[in-house]
Amino acid sequence: MTHVHGHVLCGLAANTALPSELVDRLIAFAGPDVDEDADFADDLAGRADLSDAQALALYTRVPETGVPLAREGRLTTADVDPAADPDAALALLDEGRGDPEWGRVLAADPDSWNRQRLAEYGGLPPDAVEMLAADPDVQVVAELALWTATPEVVTRLAEHPHAEVRRSVAWNEATPPAVLAALIDGEQLPPARRCLVCDREETDFGLPPDATCDGTHGSAVHDIRHAALQNRATPTEAVVAFADHPSKRLRWALVDRPDLPPEVSRRLAVDPVPGIRAYLAGNPLIDDALMRALADDEDQDVRCHLAHNPNVPLDVLVRLAATTKLRADLPPRIATASPAEVEELARSTESAVRMLLALRRDLPAGIRDALATDPDAKVLKTIAPHPGLSEAQLRDMVDRHGVRVLAKVATNPDASGTLLEDLTRHQPPVKKVFREVARHRNATPRALLACLADDEARSIAAGHPALPPQAVVELLADEDRQVVKAAAGNPSLPRAVMLDLVP
Known part of the structure; x- marks a missing residue:
């Protein structure tokens, strides 16, 4: 069996459109005689449509599938002997479906x-x-x-x-x-x-x-x-004395405890180790006064942790956004901002604050639409994936900022097939656009064919169900094994071809 053929079988084993009778044939073909590079048994074990009879047949033929089958709920205690297959027995126990009485056997393993x-x-x-x-x-x-x-x-x-x-x-x-x-x-x-x-x-x-x-x-x-x-x-009384311990590791162990007395927190807030101050800054139980003091810490990491503290005062967070390079994930305090606070944030003159607000995906339509016309490209890149934006709004972003927002526009779940096609034709091209289009649910056959020209997007596009069936068949002979596997797993692969490929 060739390596390419092996990857075809792996893809077929995971193909959601593979007929049940072909699943049976693959199960019968699986086993120790199959080339290591063509080991598709785990792909079979992961199929959502596997019947109980098929699961048991696969387990009998390839005992190594016991763990994934157990984790997927395909095996029961009646199917597994803990002495013969402790791995599967432990997996069942881990999923809460094993027999506790197996403990006596496994404790003597x-x-x-x-x-x-x-x-x-x-x-x-x-x-x-x-x-x-x-x-x-x-x-x-x-x-x-x-x-x-x-x-x-x-x-x-x-x-x-x-x-x-x-x-x-x-x-x-x-x-x-x-x-x-x-x-x-x-x-x-x-x-x-x-x-x-x-x-x-x-x-x-x-x-x-x-x-x-x-x-x-x-x-x-x-x-x-x-x-x-x-x-x-x-107990709190057993730990407080360690706030002044010479070991920084022991002092660090205190900083995210929810029971720190205020005086202990204040001592840790001036610790010479920046990491200790940073983790303390992220503790939601420290008081407002201490948060305001930590907002002036000279260490960037301290201020960043404080910005992601769910209880940081909003005005402190606004100040931090203007002075600190924050992580790209949504700060909890922004996520829980009230409607009035959201409106206030949207009016901020600081683009960094508007960008943080744009990370929310539940914004009122009016505020979302206002941010979609923001003059700052960083704000637009952040709001572009927001659901509910119209095609006209997305095209306007592209017209105004071009390559700077192109890839983010391509991630918008409501982007139309026509828009996605246009993004793949943009000059100059943006490589990340092809990867995003290749995985987009609205990608058209024409857009996906364009994605095949990009090395990194090719294997993603090969598995997209909207790719024309003829193109899917041709990709079975591709030099890239991942492309071959993706094409073989594409539900648009013609049934007749599946019949020819399954041994």
């Missing part, structure tokens, strides 16, 4: 990776939990400590002799607050006897280069504290 994955699931039989808690592999026990929701189990594991297990307990939000406080002060628990640094000569855990242990497990104790400080269940 010789592969420790499978036991680690099992430890993530709740609802296991108590004896399976006990097996995992006593596992000889510390990583299995650590996973159980991280995920178990049983306070009795996690409390017991807080006294585990290995520090890695205690670190997982410190991350677990089901850990009782008193236990988390004890993990931080380290005085109410028996000292750990082992840590990953101690184990380094025996096992490579990919430790950081500065990890050390002189017998007191210093790096491990630091990691346990770091985890507990970030745990929302840790």
